[in-house]
Amino acid sequence: MxxxxxxxxxxxxxxxxxxxxxxxxxxxxxxxxxxxxxxxxxxxxxxxxxxxxxxSKEGLVRATLEARSDRVTRWLREAAASAGPEPADQLGAVFDALAGWYAEPKFRGCAIVNAAVQHHEGAARQVAARHLDRHLELLSGIAARAGAAAPDVLARQILALMEGAAVVADLHGVDGTGRQAREAALALLRASTTRASDG
Amino acid sequence: MxxxxxxxxxxxxxxxxxxxxxxxxxxxxxxxxxxxxxxxxxxxxxxxxxxxxxxSKEGLVRATLEARSDRVTRWLREAAASAGPEPADQLGAVFDALAGWYAEPKFRGCAIVNAAVQHHEGAARQVAARHLDRHLELLSGIAARAGAAAPDVLARQILALMEGAAVVADLHGVDGTGRQAREAALALLRASTTRASDG
DNA sequence: GCCTCTTCGTACCGATCGGTTCGATCTCTT
DNA sequence: AAGAGATCGAACCGATCGGTACGAAGAGGC
Structure with a gap:
């Protein structure tokens, strides 16, 4: 067509x-x-x-993935920013946005991760590594503002949850996966901050 | 060769x-x-x-993935079984096993999930869905024995963590990913059980 | 009107793909 | 020794792959 x-x-x-x-x-x-x-x-x-x-086809793939990474990164940052000053609210907003994506009928997992999995070497891997870095930056910022003891570690844990939720939603059906991942992320955030400040 | x-x-x-x-x-x-x-x-x-x-090539792929699913499932069940009666210990043992896998030099993520991502339709998807079901069965058993309020939900959350950790370890470097995923899984288990019984 | 740049459509290239066929060869069974 | 199966190696098939080349046609700037 x-x-x-x-x-x-x-x-x-x-x-x-x-x-x-x-x-x-x-x-x-x-x-x-x-x-x-x-x-x-x-x-x-x-x-x-x-x-x-x-x-080349590889050049097209790279351009496609880079544009998508930019778009997704902007999208999640804006979701967090427009959720107010509370770190927990920001994290919740990020996962709300993701949950909406997972529920779309044509959802097939994270396109960038999928591409990197399909071609073990080449442009896709590089774009994917950078993409995860950007996610990590957003998440560790939230974790730090929440007063987590080890913001980078918590960010990586939440990142794994995020990417895993995409895989599960894609391969195993959507129902509730996004919401459950959101709750899990918030639980991890809570668990990492109830030690020092909150009591 | x-x-x-x-x-x-x-x-x-x-x-x-x-x-x-x-x-x-x-x-x-x-x-x-x-x-x-x-x-x-x-x-x-x-x-x-x-x-x-x-x-056919497809037949070979299916046979390969099914054999692998059997092997991985057996491996994780045995890891859990040989960790004693405590659900938390069993969950820790599962993630210890996974962490060891992630650290292998030729680790490239979960082969079954990768295959399903590469061919959106065909044998790989079916095997992958069944594979995740098996993981879910193991995890929800542990969650139930731990007295989790909603064992199936917790199992799905930990499953996402598990698959996500594989993706992150593959695409973003191994160091600590397995261990951090283990701690996150245990934190989720704790958070889901400190409501009713443990206190 | 003209010149340059972009695009189309098509044909073409060598390589590789998944899959089939066939005669020769090898091992095991009886 | 003889037959039955399993296997090899290579030729072969049509289709598709990524990529290139070229003439015709259309649009914008001068």
Whole structure:
């Protein structure tokens, strides 16, 4: 199903169109589940155009994943920021946002982690490592403001919970996974802070 | 690197040899990262032999994953069983075993989950769903014996932690991930049981 | 009107894919 | 010794892969 028919002749627009289709299709079908020809057909674009913009399939994958990482990171940061000053509220808001995502019918797990799993070497791994770093930054900030004894450790624990919840929601059905992960994250936060300050 | 040179002529043995090589190579290179010809070369077996035993590449993948699921399930159950009667000790032992696995140099995440992520439909998904069910069974048994208010919910939370820890250990470096996941699991168990009985 | 840049469509490349076939060879059973 | 099965190795199949090349056509700047 090609999207448009008139020639756009606006390179930036063409690039964005390819990127948007690739984001969707590579997520649905997997990195190796669709060929460059198929991507081009879906984007309504010729192979030459795709290769001029991205150089190779790997280049397209990298651009797609980087754009997605930026978007997801921004999204979660905003969810936390708009939840007020309480660290626990911010953490809850992050997991609320994630739970909403898990419940979407086309949810198939974290696209970036999936990509890294599919290609053990190459761009996907690098983008994924950086993506997890960004999550860790957000989480350890919340943990530190909550007065956790070891904010970095707690952040890593919550990060594992986050990525694991995505896997479970994808492979084992959604019902309640997001909410349960939220409760678990808050329980971990509570357990890490009731030692010193709260009593 | 073919393994043997003399013709074995023992079908069961041949099958096991293929299975063993496939378990290793499909895990290392990914489901689509190696072709049937490559598998045969590594196993020291002709394509005809492989196809007579497994029918198709998909059949080989399914057999490989099912065998692995059996092995991992048995391994974790035994780890729990040999840790004594205390549920917390059993849970700790499960995560100790996992932590040891995460630290292995060739660790690349949970092979079954990885396979399911690589092929959104087909045998891998079914085996993965069943695999998570088995984990859930073990975990909810422990949770119930520990007197958790909602053993099934707690089991799902710990399952997410477990799978997430594998992802983080794979993509973001091992150091401490296993141990931290262990502590988080125990913290969740504690938090779910200090309401009614322990106090 | 013209020139440049972008894009399309298609054909093409060599390589690899999963899977089949077949004759030769080997081992075991009887 | 003879037959039955299992296996090898290599040739072969059609399809698809990522990537390249080229002529025609359309749009924007001067």
């Amino acid at each position: 090609p999207v448009d028919k008139g020639v756009t002749l606006d390179p930036a627009r063409t690039r964005e169109q390819i990127l948007q289709v690739a984001t969707e299709v590579l997520y649905e079908q997997g990195l190796d589940g669709v060929g460059v020809a198929g991507l081009c057909a879906r984007a309504g674009v010729s192979k030459e155009t795709l290769y001029r913009h991205f150089g | 073919p393994v043997d040179k003399g013709v074995t002529l023992d079908p069961a043995r041949t099958r096991e040899q293929i299975l063993q090589v496939a378990t290793e190579v499909l895990y290392e290179q990914g489901l689509d990262g190696v072709g049937v010809a490559g598998l045969c070369a590594r196993a020291g077996v002709s394509k005809e032999t492989l196809y007579r035993h497994f029918g």
